[in-house]
């Protein structure tokens with residue numbers, strides 16, 4: 001039997017409709033789960049946690065065990081690539097990530113690509129351990145940050161800024177920014193290809209900070225590097241579906257899906273089903289896009305929106321997800337209710 005026949009989520013990524021629609025949630029692992037908090041307390045720090053295959057494997061599987069999601073997303077972080085490149089990443093409690101900033105004219109190539117790829121071996125070990133334990137009906141999703149989003153952390157040096165230092169590079173130092181993006185395309189392609197070799201069924205590129213860019217800038221720093229990354233992955237022999245997630249793409253969404261070569265697109269909270277259905281080709285698989293704050297609020301309004309989203313995408317391949325990640329104070333009961341509702345919406 002083809003792998004996709006028994007994996008509903010993978011089947012949708014390959015362009016088929018499934019009923020009920022498969023479901024997973026970005027950041028389904030992590031701080032809203034008490035079992036994650038317990039596991040996390042056994043590690044010295046967050047990076048160590050990500051680089052310890054026994055812990056990362058368990059964290060990947062926790063939301064599958066609790067919610068029976070159709071997809072497991074590898075437990076890791078988009079900033080591991082910068083760490084492997086020697087950019088000195090730390091996660092500080094209450095502050096978030098801190099990265100050694102790259103200066104204008106600088107590069108993200110302190111170490112050769114092959115060395116960076118090898119430093120990330122614990123992640124591949126996690127993928128193969130998860131794959132071994134995962135039920136064959138579940139899809140294992142590998143991921144990385146897309147070039148612009150990762151470059152942004154390297155330029156800003158930390159999370160939680162207004163991001164204007166990085167955005168200004170696109171105007172004042174476009175050639176320098178292109179070099180950083182090219183450095184990241186190459187190392188990220190090798191990193192993602194190694195995840196597939198280890199057993200990932202699909203890949204996702206998190207372009208979480210694509211919002212607020214002018215259309216020409218969006219083309220230069222989001223569309224073009226995402227396209228190059230897809231091309232490079234295919235050159236390296238990767239054949240699995242690739243999900244793009246250009247969060248905040250707004251009216252540039254159709255250009256993104258048209259040009260990059262992604263197999264499916266993750267939709268963000270702000271997009272409307274009417275826009276998506278008007279602007280994207282009929283057969284194009286989408287994943288989205290319940291508001292994480294509505295998931296936190298719960299109740300009738302949440303339930304109506306879940307049904308509305310499923311109905312809106314009945315005629316196209318659709319995976320149920322959020323418009324961004326699960327927030328740490330989200331009640332477990334609300335996540336359980338969404339999973340139950342999505343499964344109950346199968347056409348009679």
Ligand code: CP3
Nearest residue numbers: 026027028029030074075076077078096097159206208325
């Ligand atoms: O369940 C999953 O989604 C799998 C694991 C995953 C994490 N980060 C774990 C994590 C994934 C896919 C990511 C991606 C990621 N990391 C993104 C893109 C997606 C998004 O949310 O926009 C970004 C921008 C990052 C960078 C990052 N990592 C920040 C800004 C922070 C600090 C803020 C925060 O939420 O704590 C992290 C830390 C992080 N990554 C945690 C987890 C579970 C929290 C660490 C902890 O305290 O345990």
